[in-house]
Amino acid sequence: MKAVHFGAGNIGRGFIGLQLVKTGYEVCFVDVNTTVVEALKTRNSYDVGYASEQAGRETVEGVTALNSLSEPEQVIAAIRKADVITTAVGPTLLAKIAPLIAEGLQQREQNTPVYIIACENMIGGSKHLEQEVARYQSIQEDWYFPNAAVDRIVPLQHHEDPLYVEVEEFFEWVVETKDLPESHPHINGVTYVEDIEPFIERKLFTVNTGHAIASYLGALFEKETIAESLQDPRIRRGVQTALYETGWLLLEKYGFNPVDHSAYIQKNMKRFENPRIHDEIVRVARSPIRKLSPSDRLVKPAKELMERGIEADGLARGIAAALTYFDPNDSESSELHAYISKHGIEDTLHTYLKLSAKDALGSRIIEHYEAMQNPVNSIA
Known part of the structure; x- marks a missing residue:
């Protein structure tokens, strides 16, 4: 199983990417931060720590990254093969990544479902992303954009290791199912509900x-x-x-x-x-x-x-x-x-x-x- 995640920042690494890896996905992060992208390419792993009394930490393995500015063709190729595409870039940047997502989706083989989930602090994030993608490419019936709600506090980080991220133990990731087929993927830790509002x-x-x-x-x-x-x-x-x-x-x-x-x-x-x-x-x-x-x-x-x-x-x-x-x-x-x-x-x-x-x-x-x-x- 393959996933492409836009946004290799603290939420991306410390929450969404972490849960995707725990589910068994090979995760390719997409970002413009050269330091983070190159470190992910070189190491193929990073550590997540927890701000709790136990102060535990775990290693996230089997990941890589691409730079959307210098490697757009490779990003398009990754989208072409992805089962799941997620974002954590901030609401204002969804419009900027939409053309690249649209191009990758357009090149996919027919009848290969893909699930695009915008994990942003906004109401209707995935549907908003769908509208942005639709400006460049007609939406196909097996491209699903379920809305989601995400919650995990990830403060600003100050670490020598550019990939290490510390998060709180609590998290919540809710995904709406009302427009999804019964065969939709089940991501570790996600709560699936009929009506997400x-x-x-x-x-x-x-x-x-x-x-x-x-x-x-x-x-x-x-x-x-x-x-x-x-x-x-x-x-x-x-x-x-x-x-x-x-x-x-x-x-x-x-x-x-x-x-x-x-x-x-x-x-x-x-x-x-x-x-x-x-x-x-x-x-x-x-x-x-x-x-x-x-x-x-x-x-x-x-x-x-x-x-x-x-x-x-x-x-x-x-x-x-x-x-x-x-x-x-x-x-x-x-x-x-x-x-x-x-x-x-x-x-x-x-x-x-x-x-x-x-x-x-x-x-x-x-x-x-x-x-x-x-x-x-x-x-x-």
């Missing part, structure tokens, strides 16, 4: 929402890591408040068991607090424009709660904190900071969040934003 939103509105708010409130109070942020009772209370708000929304929409979901929230709080995971604020907080978009982890649940008559004050506070965030090394943060400075917060809400300063949610966000100009008193 409840699982995507549970993860997005709990893990991603909580992580983001911890980062933006943490930055406001000059913390360096997520674990450090949650040692501050003001920040911990702010995160937990927002997660119980999103919990109400998930219970309303999907009928999750309240006791089970409360336990899920607390499990994720413990994950964020893990002192062995040096998860830096600058990593989690980056790309605030994407995270503040109307369909993402902060604004979407807040709007849906307010429409149901449920207060979303914790989420409004988290959104306001995101609007105060500034990292000159992050292009989205710089753009947002410049726009607020030039046009003001009300215009920013309308332009980026598609919210009005006159509605209940918009006015609540502005109230918190103004209070955060004096951050000592910004969280009651």
Whole structure:
């Protein structure tokens, strides 16, 4: 069995590639990082460590890599023979890898099914990738693009070995089966479900929402890591408040068991607090424009709660904190900071969040934003 995985970064090596190898796939990573690609070619293996009390480690063997910039023909040849194609490149890069995937798929023999799974932090990632591929090549009936939800915390790495990656022990990989044949592959550790939307939103509105708010409130109070942020009772209370708000929304929409979901929230709080995971604020907080978009982890649940008559004050506070965030090394943060400075917060809400300063949610966000100009008193 052969798999091609786009993205030889920390998620690719420490999660998706690892599970594919455990299933028995020969994995070919595709990336543009010359150092990582050449090391994978030379060694055909790498180590994964676990941020836990046991601090275990395992070796992932039987892997190789290709550079998509200098070796496109070899990548196309690998796609031609692959049983599974996965990605972990970030939502914005799916459009960039789509032409190469389309060319490889076009050259496949007929009646040879292939499964293309975008393992990205976004809703409908695989279907989005399918649309991008369709711009270059008509989609064949045996090319399957099942949506997926993935969850594993992999912080920024600082190791001498460019291939070594350290991850948390917990992971979740859910794949939707409603458009798949019964003969679809079963990857080690994957949960297969008929309808993935409840699982995507549970993860997005709990893990991603909580992580983001911890980062933006943490930055406001000059913390360096997520674990450090949650040692501050003001920040911990702010995160937990927002997660119980999103919990109400998930219970309303999907009928999750309240006791089970409360336990899920607390499990994720413990994950964020893990002192062995040096998860830096600058990593989690980056790309605030994407995270503040109307369909993402902060604004979407807040709007849906307010429409149901449920207060979303914790989420409004988290959104306001995101609007105060500034990292000159992050292009989205710089753009947002410049726009607020030039046009003001009300215009920013309308332009980026598609919210009005006159509605209940918009006015609540502005109230918190103004209070955060004096951050000592910004969280009651």
